[in-house]
Amino acid sequence: MTYIAKPKVHHPSLQKNAIGLTRRDYEGAMSTLCAGCGHDSVTGALIHAFWELDLEPHRVAKLSGIGCSSKTPTYFLKNAHGFNSVHGRMPSIATGANAANQDLTYIGISGDGDSLSIGLGQLCHIIRRNVNMLYVLENNGVYGLTKGQFSASADRGSLAKRGEANPFEAIDGAMLALTLGATFVARSFSGDKEQLVPILKAGLKHKGFAFVDVISPCVTFNDHDGSTKSYAHTREHLHEVDDVDFVPLRKEISLPADAGSTPEVRLHDGSVIRFRRIDGNYDPTDKDRAYSYLRERAKSGEVVTGLLYVSPDSLDLHDNNKTVKKPLTEVPYEELVPGAATLAKLQKRYR
Amino acid sequence: MTYIAKPKVHHPSLQKNAIGLTRRDYEGAMSTLCAGCGHDSVTGALIHAFWELDLEPHRVAKLSGIGCSSKTPTYFLKNAHGFNSVHGRMPSIATGANAANQDLTYIGISGDGDSLSIGLGQLCHIIRRNVNMLYVLENNGVYGLTKGQFSASADRGSLAKRGEANPFEAIDGAMLALTLGATFVARSFSGDKEQLVPILKAGLKHKGFAFVDVISPCVTFNDHDGSTKSYAHTREHLHEVDDVDFVPLRKEISLPADAGSTPEVRLHDGSVIRFRRIDGNYDPTDKDRAYSYLRERAKSGEVVTGLLYVSPDSLDLHDNNKTVKKPLTEVPYEELVPGAATLAKLQKRYR
Amino acid sequence: MINFPERVNAFAFKIATPNGSGSASANGLIMQAIFRMGIPVSGKNVFPSNIQGLPTWYEIRVNKDGHTARTPDFDLFVALNPATYKKDVAEVRSGGWLLYDSTWPLAAELMREDVTILGIPLAHMVNEAFAGGRERILMKNIAYAGALAALLDLDMEIIAELIKATYGRKAALLASNEKALALGFDYAKKHFSCPLPIRLAKMDKTAGHILIDGNTAAALGCVYAGATVGAWYPITPATSLMEGFKSFCQQFRENPDGTKRYAILQAEDELSAIGMVIGASWMGARSFTPTSGPGISLMSEFIGLAYYAEIPAVIFDVQRTGPSTGMPTRTQQGDLMLCAYASHGDTKHLVIFPANPEECFHLAVQAFDAADRFQTPVFVLSDLDIGMNDWMVKELTWDDAYRPDRGKVFTAAELDKMQAFHRYLDVDGDGIAARTLPGTSAKGAYFTRGSGHNKLGGYTEDGGEYVEVVDRIARKINSAAEALPQPVIIGKGHKLGIITVGSNDGACREALEDLGRQGIGVDYLRVRAFPFAKSVRDFIDAHDSVFIVESNRDGQLRTMIQIETGIPVEKLKSIRYYGGFPMSSHHIVSGVTAHLKPQVVAREAQS
Amino acid sequence: MINFPERVNAFAFKIATPNGSGSASANGLIMQAIFRMGIPVSGKNVFPSNIQGLPTWYEIRVNKDGHTARTPDFDLFVALNPATYKKDVAEVRSGGWLLYDSTWPLAAELMREDVTILGIPLAHMVNEAFAGGRERILMKNIAYAGALAALLDLDMEIIAELIKATYGRKAALLASNEKALALGFDYAKKHFSCPLPIRLAKMDKTAGHILIDGNTAAALGCVYAGATVGAWYPITPATSLMEGFKSFCQQFRENPDGTKRYAILQAEDELSAIGMVIGASWMGARSFTPTSGPGISLMSEFIGLAYYAEIPAVIFDVQRTGPSTGMPTRTQQGDLMLCAYASHGDTKHLVIFPANPEECFHLAVQAFDAADRFQTPVFVLSDLDIGMNDWMVKELTWDDAYRPDRGKVFTAAELDKMQAFHRYLDVDGDGIAARTLPGTSAKGAYFTRGSGHNKLGGYTEDGGEYVEVVDRIARKINSAAEALPQPVIIGKGHKLGIITVGSNDGACREALEDLGRQGIGVDYLRVRAFPFAKSVRDFIDAHDSVFIVESNRDGQLRTMIQIETGIPVEKLKSIRYYGGFPMSSHHIVSGVTAHLKPQVVAREAQS
Numbered sequence A, B: 001m002t003y004i005a006k007p008k009v010h011h012p013s014l015q016k017n018a019i020g021l022t023r024r025d026y027e028g029a030m031s032t033l034c035a036g037c038g039h040d041s042v043t044g045a046l047i048h049a050f051w052e053l054d055l056e057p058h059r060v061a062k063l064s065g066i067g068c069s070s071k072t073p074t075y076f077l078k079n080a081h082g083f084n085s086v087h088g089r090m091p092s093i094a095t096g097a098n099a100a101n102q103d104l105t106y107i108g109i110s111g112d113g114d115s116l117s118i119g120l121g122q123l124c125h126i127i128r129r130n131v132n133m134l135y136v137l138e139n140n141g142v143y144g145l146t147k148g149q150f151s152a153s154a155d156r157g158s159l160a161k162r163g164e165a166n167p168f169e170a171i172d173g174a175m176l177a178l179t180l181g182a183t184f185v186a187r188s189f190s191g192d193k194e195q196l197v198p199i200l201k202a203g204l205k206h207k208g209f210a211f212v213d214v215i216s217p218c219v220t221f222n223d224h225d226g227s228t229k230s231y232a233h234t235r236e237h238l239h240e241v242d243d244v245d246f247v248p249l250r251k252e253i254s255l256p257a258d259a260g261s262t263p264e265v266r267l268h269d270g271s272v273i274r275f276r277r278i279d280g281n282y283d284p285t286d287k288d289r290a291y292s293y294l295r296e297r298a299k300s301g302e303v304v305t306g307l308l309y310v311s312p313d314s315l316d317l318h319d320n321n322k323t324v325k326k327p328l329t330e331v332p333y334e335e336l337v338p339g340a341a342t343l344a345k346l347q348k349r350y351r
Numbered sequence C, D: 001m002i003n004f005p006e007r008v009n010a011f012a013f014k015i016a017t018p019n020g021s022g023s024a025s026a027n028g029l030i031m032q033a034i035f036r037m038g039i040p041v042s043g044k045n046v047f048p049s050n051i052q053g054l055p056t057w058y059e060i061r062v063n064k065d066g067h068t069a070r071t072p073d074f075d076l077f078v079a080l081n082p083a084t085y086k087k088d089v090a091e092v093r094s095g096g097w098l099l100y101d102s103t104w105p106l107a108a109e110l111m112r113e114d115v116t117i118l119g120i121p122l123a124h125m126v127n128e129a130f131a132g133g134r135e136r137i138l139m140k141n142i143a144y145a146g147a148l149a150a151l152l153d154l155d156m157e158i159i160a161e162l163i164k165a166t167y168g169r170k171a172a173l174l175a176s177n178e179k180a181l182a183l184g185f186d187y188a189k190k191h192f193s194c195p196l197p198i199r200l201a202k203m204d205k206t207a208g209h210i211l212i213d214g215n216t217a218a219a220l221g222c223v224y225a226g227a228t229v230g231a232w233y234p235i236t237p238a239t240s241l242m243e244g245f246k247s248f249c250q251q252f253r254e255n256p257d258g259t260k261r262y263a264i265l266q267a268e269d270e271l272s273a274i275g276m277v278i279g280a281s282w283m284g285a286r287s288f289t290p291t292s293g294p295g296i297s298l299m300s301e302f303i304g305l306a307y308y309a310e311i312p313a314v315i316f317d318v319q320r321t322g323p324s325t326g327m328p329t330r331t332q333q334g335d336l337m338l339c340a341y342a343s344h345g346d347t348k349h350l351v352i353f354p355a356n357p358e359e360c361f362h363l364a365v366q367a368f369d370a371a372d373r374f375q376t377p378v379f380v381l382s383d384l385d386i387g388m389n390d391w392m393v394k395e396l397t398w399d400d401a402y403r404p405d406r407g408k409v410f411t412a413a414e415l416d417k418m419q420a421f422h423r424y425l426d427v428d429g430d431g432i433a434a435r436t437l438p439g440t441s442a443k444g445a446y447f448t449r450g451s452g453h454n455k456l457g458g459y460t461e462d463g464g465e466y467v468e469v470v471d472r473i474a475r476k477i478n479s480a481a482e483a484l485p486q487p488v489i490i491g492k493g494h495k496l497g498i499i500t501v502g503s504n505d506g507a508c509r510e511a512l513e514d515l516g517r518q519g520i521g522v523d524y525l526r527v528r529a530f531p532f533a534k535s536v537r538d539f540i541d542a543h544d545s546v547f548i549v550e551s552n553r554d555g556q557l558r559t560m561i562q563i564e565t566g567i568p569v570e571k572l573k574s575i576r577y578y579g580g581f582p583m584s585s586h587h588i589v590s591g592v593t594a595h596l597k598p599q600v601v602a603r604e605a606q607s
C-alpha cells in the first residue's frame, strides 16, 4: 500500500558495501502490498542479501509471474531490469534469458499459485534444466491477489478464511524439487530474516537452480486460526535443521580460526556455505537422508527450515549445453555467420 | 501398421468370462504402430485385464493425449467410448468426465512426452485430486510419433539413435507420483505380461488414481545400444520387488487355503490385492520405505518393478467433494433447479 | 459561487478512498438506500489491482429517467484519498461540491474556485467516538455515508433498516454503525444547508427491479440451466461468478447428509479448466467455466478440439482491459474477435452477448441450450462492468415449464432400434449429427478425436472425407444465427443507425435521446449473438449510415460485421472508447456528431 | 489401348508404398536424378501420421516449362501398396501406365481397361538376389527406381553417381544398391519397350538452382540472421526446421573445444518455448521458435505479452491441416487469421509469407530484422508443402555486407549522454520507442510488464496513459506495412486479378498461363506480409474483379484483405481448396471460369 504507513526496511546506518552502495541503492518502489504481508519481509531480506554480496544492481535480472508475490520484484533493486511476466510462466522466460546472457545474476520471485498450480510444469522443467538462478517461492497457501482461494500448497484440512477445509493433499515444493533432482533446496520463513538472508546469499551464488521455499504469510486471507500458513502456526511448527553462513570467495581470509570444525560446502566459484548443524547431524549434502528426514518431520506437522540440500558439483544449463563462456548476446555477428562463400559451397549438397 | 504382419494377441481359446464375453470382445481396431512396439504389448495386457475383470466394455471410458502411446486406446475395447484428445491434457478431460459420471471405469493411456513434458502439470494435479482411474504411462524415453527426440524420462547419459547423450536428469514418474501423494503407484515392463496384467487389474479396481509406469520400448527410435529404455537394457536391469495377484471380490470364495500367509491389501470394494514379496520384506503399503528403496535401487541403475505403493484407504475426488452417489449426469433436472417461486423469494436480498 | 439549479434525482457523485479501507460497504449502503427510495441508480466500483492501499473510487449516478450508464460528470466528490486529490478535484463539474476530511487543513490541491468545498472532520470525529484502529477506519466510511444522507436527503429510515438487516445479529457492530451514521449526518445538518440542490426524493421507479451484478446473475443462470460441473481457475473479474455458483449450489443442491448434487473443480490453470468442461460435457453433464481474456488465450487449443470434435462447452468471458495482463480491474470489450474465431485452423464459434445482469441470467440458460443443440463451445461475453457492478434490472423471472434442450442425443433404446450409429452423419440435413453419451451402450460407442475423421466417426487422412466433415460443421455453425438470441432493435425509420453490443446498451439508449433532442434521429440495434442474425444486415441495409459503438481500440465488432455481412466499411462508422471505464453517452453523442460534421461541411461545400 | 502422344519432360507419376518401408530414399533418388538431368522437377511426399505401415505416396512432376506445382493428373502410377490399390488406380489418367509387383497375380482392383499395366516381379527378384528381410524390403525400392529409370529414360550414370555419393563409404551397401538398380532396369528393358512415350531428356534448366525444403532453408536463414537461441517443442511439420538449425550450428558454430556459439532449448511444451524466446529476446539475443497450428494456439497468451511489452520474437508456423490435431501430415493455410490477431485484447501482428524455400531463407532474415526493428512478434507462415517437400529454387545467395537491423537499442554510452531513459516514449515520432538490454547500465534499467504501463514505463491504471501507449503500438504495427517484404505483382493491365499467398504461387502462375491460353487475361499479386502494403489495395482498385486464392475453408486471406482495406467482399471472389494437398492450377482455372460463367450468362441475359 503506497499511502498507508508500512513497516520499512531498517536502515540503521547508510553503511556502504564493497562497491560503495548503501542498502538504499538496493531498494525499489514503495510496496503496494498489505501492511504485514510476508512478502514485504522477503523483499527486505533480498535487499540485505544483494547488498551484502556487493552485487551491482544493474547486473541483476529480476523476474516474476503474476500474483501479490510476483509484484515484489518492483520493490527491490530499482536499478535492475525487471520482468513481471504472465501467470506461472516466468521459468521459461528466465530460461531463455539465461541462455542468452549467462553473465547476469538471475532472481525469480513467484507465489504458490504461480509456481505450484498454473506454473507447476514450468517449475519442474526449470529444475531439471538446472538454470543458474535463485528462485524464491513466496508460499502463503492461498491465492492472495485473487482474494483467498486455496493454493496447491494448502495443507489437507487447513481452513479457509470462511471456514471451509481444504480436501486435497498439499504439494510440497521442497520435496518436489528434491525428487526432480534440484541442486539447491532450502526452506525458510519470511519472519526469520536471520536465517533467510544467508540462504538467499548462498542461493544467489550457487551455480544452478537454487530453490528457496519461503513460508510468507498472507495477513489478509490466510492468517487466521485453522490456517497452517499463518504467522502463528508457522512460528510454532518451525523446525530449523541447520544454520547457514555464506562466505563469499573474497572474504575467505577473514574466516574465524575454528572454521575447520564447521561443516562447509564449497561452491564452484570458491565461495563457501558454512552450516551449523542444529538437528543432530543433518547433512545438507546427503540428498537421500534429506528426503526421508523431511517426510518424517512433515508427518508430525513440522515445517523443516534451513538449507535442506546443496550439491556442490552442480552442472548448470550452460555446462550441459557446452556454451561458450561469453554471453551469446555478446558473440559478434561475424562469429555466427559463415558468409556467402560458405553458403555457396554448402549448397552443393542440394544439387 | 495395418497391412504388415504384426504380433497378434494370442487367443488360445475363445473362452468366455463371467459376462459371456471372449477376449476378442475386448479388442479394438488393428494397431497402426510399428511391429514390435512395446505399446502393442501393453494393449494385449489391457485386453487381458479387462476380460478377466468381467467389465462391460461399454461401461468403460478410455482416454489419451497425443503420441504413438496415445493411439493405443483405439486398439482395445472397440465397444467403449474413446477420447483421443490433445497433447498432454488428457488428465483434465478425465477429471471432468469422472466428475460428471463416477459410475464408469476410466482408463487413460499416455506417453512420457505426453505426461512428463507438456502434460506434467496436469499429471501432478490429477494425482493430487486422486481421480478414480487407471493411468498407464507407456514410457519409452523418447517422442515416438515425432521421431525420436529425448523425452523427460530419458536418463542422463542415455544415447539417442544418432549417438548424442542426454544431458538432463530423468523425471521418474513413479517417484514423482509418490512425492505428490499418489495412492497407487506401480511400475512394470511391456514385455512382462505376467506381472503387468494383475497390476492393471488392481489399478482398475483401486478407488483413486492408479499410476502405472510401464517401460515400453520404442523399437524404431530407442531400442539401440546405449539407450537405457531398450528391450535389452530394461530386461537386464529389471528388479521385481513383489509379485501381485489381484482377487476380485466375488471370487474370494475360491481363495487357496494358505491365503492368510500372503500379505494382502483389501480395496474399498472388498477385492484383494495379494502380493508375494520377492525382495526381502518389501511392503507396498509403506510409502516412506518405498521411496527410499526406489532411490537406492535407482542409484545402482536398477529399474524396480511391481506394485510399489498402494493406499487401501484412498479417498477419491468424489469422496472429497462429497458428491451424491449417483452420477451427476443422472440427477434429474428437477433436482437441480429450485424453481420460479424460490427465484422470486431469493431476490429479496437484491432489493 | 455559481448558482446551481436544483436537480432532484438527477445527479452523480463519486467517492475516492484507499483500497482495503472498507469503503465498499458504505458505498453499497448508500446505493441500496437510494434504490429503496424508488429512484433509478447505478454504482460503478473502480478498484485497483491490489488488495490494500491503492486508490479506489465509487461512482453513483441517480437518474429519475432511468439512465444508469456511467457518466463522467460528477456534481459532488467525496475526496478521502490524498493520493488522488489532484486528479479527483478536476472531475467535479463546475458549480459542484467537494467533501473532504477537515481533520487536516484543506490541501492546496483541493482548492477550486468554482466548487463549494464542504469540510467534515471525519477522522477526528471517529477517533473521538471509537477506540480500535480498524473500527475507526471502518466507521469513517459510515460517517461520510451519514453526511451524504444529510446532504442529499437520503431516507434515514431506509439506511437504518439496511444497517439493521446487515448487523442485526451483532449488537455492538450495529450500535457502532448507527453511531457513526449519526455523527456524519448530524455534522452535515449542523454545518451545511441541507439538502443541497442536488438531492433525492422518493419515487416508485424501482418496483419490480433488483440490484444485482452480472456474475451473480450468470451464476444463477447456470444453476437454472441445470449445470452440474463447474471448472475454473480464479481470475478477476470472473472469480465471483463461480463463487456465486458455489453459494447457490450450497443453498439449493445439498442434501441433508451434506452430499452434493454438483461438483466445482478449481483447476490448476485455464487449460485444465476447459479440459474439465470438455470432459464433463462429453459425459453429458452441463458444464461451464468462467474466465477472462488471458484464460481464453490459454484455452485456445482446447477450444479448437471442442469445435472439431463437436463437444458442447459454455465459457463465460468476463472481459477486462487487454492485451496481456492489461488493466485487470478495468473493463473493455477486447475479446470479441478472439472468441469468435479462437484456435488454429478454420474455426468459428457461437458467442452470446448479454448487456446487463438480467441478460446474464437468461442468456446463460440459452447458452447451455445452444451448446447442447449445436454441440459446440458457446461463449458468453460479459465484461467487468456487467459482471462486478450492481445494476438495476428487472426482477428475474423463471418459467417452471422450461426443460433443457439437450440437442440430439441417442438413448440406448433409440440405438437399439437403429441399424448402426455413425457419430458424424448428418441424417436430418440440418448440419447437426446426433451424439451418444459414454456408457450408453456398445452400439453407441464411438471414438472422439481432434484428428481427421470422416462422417462415420472413423479416423481419416483422406481429403474428401475431411472436407465433408468440416463443411458440415461450417454449415451447422452458420445455421445457429437465427436460433441464438436475436438483436434488440429500436427502429423508427431514421436514416442513421447505431449498432452496439453488450454493456454499452445504456449509454447508447441515453445517447439516442440526447441526439434526438439535438434533432438527430437515430435508430438502434444491439447484437446479442454471433454469428449475426440476418436482421443485422437488414438493419444496415435500411440505413444510410451506421455507427458501430464498442469498447475496444480496433473496432472488433465493426470488423466482425464487415466480415460476416460483406458490407463496405465506409458505411460502418466506428465509435470507440477503450480507456477502461464503462462507456458514457457523451462518447456516442460526440462520436456521432463528429462524424456528421464533415458530411455537413461536405454538403455545404457542394451547394 | 489409347495412343498416348509422346510427352518429353512434361508428365507426372506417383508411387504408393506402405510407410516405413524405406521408399523415401528411392523416391528422392529419382527426383534428384531428374534434377541433375537439368529438368525442372518437384516431389511431394504424402505421408501418414504414423511411423510404420500406413499408406504413403510420392508424387513427382516433371515439367520443362518450370511448372512444378502439384498436379493431380498422373501418367504413371507405381502401385506397391495393396491397401490403397483401389484409390490409387483411379488416379491414373486415361491412357497412362500402371506399374505393379507381378510377384503376385494382378489384383482385380488394379484392372483398368484404359491403362497399360506393367508387371515387374519386384519381390521375387529381390528375394532371389538378397538375403536379409530388411535388405529385401529396402532393395525393392531401389529395384523399382531402376525400372523407372528404364521406362522414363533416366540417366543411369547420374543415378549411379548419386548412389555412389550416398553409399560410397559402405562398400556392401553400395554393391546392393547397384545390384538392385540393375535388376529393375534390366527387367524393364527386357520386357517393355523402353522408354515410354512419357520420357525424360536432358535439358539445362536447373543450372543455378538447388533442390531444398523450406524448413532447411528457413534454418539457414536463422543461422545467417545471427539467431543464437532457438527454443522449440517437436511438432510435425515444423520439427525439421530446428533439426536443420542444429545441424548447421554444429557445422558452423562449434569451436574446436566443442563449445557452442548457440543454444537450442527443447522446451517442455509450446508455452515454454515461446517464453524462452521472449526471455532470450528481452536479453538481446535473436531468438526463434518453429511450430505448427496447435503450438500457436498454446502460445497465444505469451504472444499478447510480447506484443504489449514490445519484445521481439520470431515464430515460424509451418502450417498443417486444422482445426485441432486435424491431419498433421497434410498441408493447409489455416492459421492466417490466428497469427494476424493472436491473443486476447486488441492485438495485431506482423506476418511474413514465404512462397517457397528460397523465400524461407531470405524472409527468415527479414523476419528477424522486422522483429528487432518493430519490437514485436513476427510470424513466418510457411506450410507443410513448403517446409517438408524438396523444391527446385534458385541457389541461395548472401550479401556479406549484411548486418542485422537491431532496431533502436541504447548502449551504455548513449544512455550516459541522456537526461533520462523512458522505455515507451516515442521520441522520434515513428511509433517506435527505444529499448535497452538488461545489464547495460543502471540508467537503462526499466520494468517490463504485460500489465498497464505508461509511456515512461511506469505501472498505470490510468485510462488516458493506457490509451496513449496502445494507440502508439497500433501506429507502430501499421507503419510496418511498407517496411515488410512487398507483394510480388505481375500486372499487364488486365481487368481480372488474382491475389494469393504462400505456396499457392506456383499453381497460380501456371493458372495464369492456362487462363491466358483460354483467352482470359489475369493479373497477379502475391502478398508477402501483413499488415498489407498499400499496393494490395491499389491492385484491387485497379481491377474489376479479384480472385483470392487460398488453402483454407473460410477464406481467411480474403477476410484479412476485407478487414484491412475495407473493400466490399463482392469484389473479392474466393477460390479455396483445403483438402490437405498442395494447390493445383486446375483448382484456380476452374474457380476462375466458374465465377466468370454466371457473369457471361448475366451479360447474355441482358443483351
Ligand SMILES: Cc1ncc(C[n+]2csc(CCOP(=O)(O)OP(=O)(O)O)c2C)c(N)n1
Residues within 6 Å of the ligand: A066, A067, A068, A069, A070, A087, A110, A111, A112, A113, A114, A115, A138, A140, A142, A143, A144, A145, A146, A151, A218, C233, C234, C235, C236, C270, C294, C295, C298, C325
Ligand atoms: C492466466 C491467468 N489466470 C489467472 C490469473 C489471475 N491470478 C492473478 S494472481 C493469481 C494467483 C496468485 O497466487 P500466488 O501465486 O500464490 O500469489 P500470492 O498473491 O498468493 O502471493 C491468479 C489466479 C492471471 N493473472 N492470469
Ligand SMILES: Cc1ncc(C[n+]2csc(CCOP(=O)(O)OP(=O)(O)O)c2C)c(N)n1
Residues within 6 Å of the ligand: B066, B067, B068, B069, B070, B087, B110, B111, B112, B113, B114, B115, B138, B140, B142, B143, B144, B145, B146, B151, B218, D233, D234, D235, D236, D270, D294, D295, D298, D325
Ligand atoms: C500441442 C502439440 N505439440 C506437439 C505435438 C506433436 N507431438 C505429437 S506426439 C508428440 C510426442 C509424443 O511422445 P510420447 O508422449 O512419449 O509418445 P510416444 O510417441 O513416444 O509413445 C509430440 C511432441 C502435438 N501433437 N501437439
Ligand code: SF4
Residues within 6 Å of the ligand: A032, A033, A034, A036, A037, A038, A039, A068, A069, A140, A144, A145, A217, A218, A219, A220, A221, C051, C052
Ligand atoms: S493479499 Fe495477502 S499476499 Fe496479497 S499483499 Fe495482502 S497479505 Fe500479501
Ligand code: SF4
Residues within 6 Å of the ligand: B032, B033, B034, B036, B037, B038, B039, B068, B069, B140, B144, B145, B217, B218, B219, B220, B221, D051, D052
Ligand atoms: S515409433 Fe516407437 S513408439 Fe511409435 S509405434 Fe513405432 S516403435 Fe512404437
Ligand SMILES: [Mg+2]
Residues within 6 Å of the ligand: A069, A111, A112, A113, A138, A139, A140, A141, A142, A143, A144, A151
Ligand atoms: Mg500465494
Ligand SMILES: [Mg+2]
Residues within 6 Å of the ligand: B069, B111, B112, B113, B138, B139, B140, B141, B142, B143, B144, B151
Ligand atoms: Mg514416448
